[in-house]
Amino acid sequence: NAGVTQTPKFQVLKTGQSMTLQCAQDMNHNSMYWYRQDPGMGLRLIYYSASEGTTDKGEVPNGYNVSRLNKREFSLRLESAAPSQTSVYFCASSERRANEKLFFGSGTQLSVL
């Protein structure tokens, strides 16, 4: 049982380049989330999808877009990467939006030069 799988694990971009972070879960969860983790700032919510077909902004959505491709997959896109987006990105899922237990992937370390 893989849980939450994120790809890639590491990525280096130049300023202005675009990329998509992929996330898939095999737990039949309804809700999925993207967080970023920065030193001294904890985890902050970028976007979430409460259920298939819906997406909503979180705490820090600027510069990002998301797509809930189907119930399993939730991708995060950086259209024009900036150095301020250098961070570790975590995808998470939960049974439903109001269900408290989050399951996290192992993260993507992104550097924007």
Added chain:
Amino acid sequence: GENVEQHPSTLSVQEGDSAVIKCTYSDSASNYFPWYKQELGKGPQLIIDIRSNVGEKKDQRIAVTLNKTAKHFSLHITETQPEDSAVYFCAAMDTGNQFYFGTGTSLTVIP
């Protein structure tokens, strides 16, 4: 919105000693408080949680206490072991089901 503060940022203890990590929150309506453990190179994993109608919860060597009046909650790890070394995050969930995380505590257990 909710604001969660966590202390200390780093903590070193001798193996077998206890470790305590404290968090405060600002929104009195927050009703769920989980603790996550993050090992190097991995994502956070839930280790224990407490709801606002409970004052204390234990699971083997770990326990969480909640003081709603003072708006703070704490993680207690007894008889620490080297495998307890990790970064620990507290969080609070507000009435909109959004989590707000603390800034993390790096715990080192010295053998």
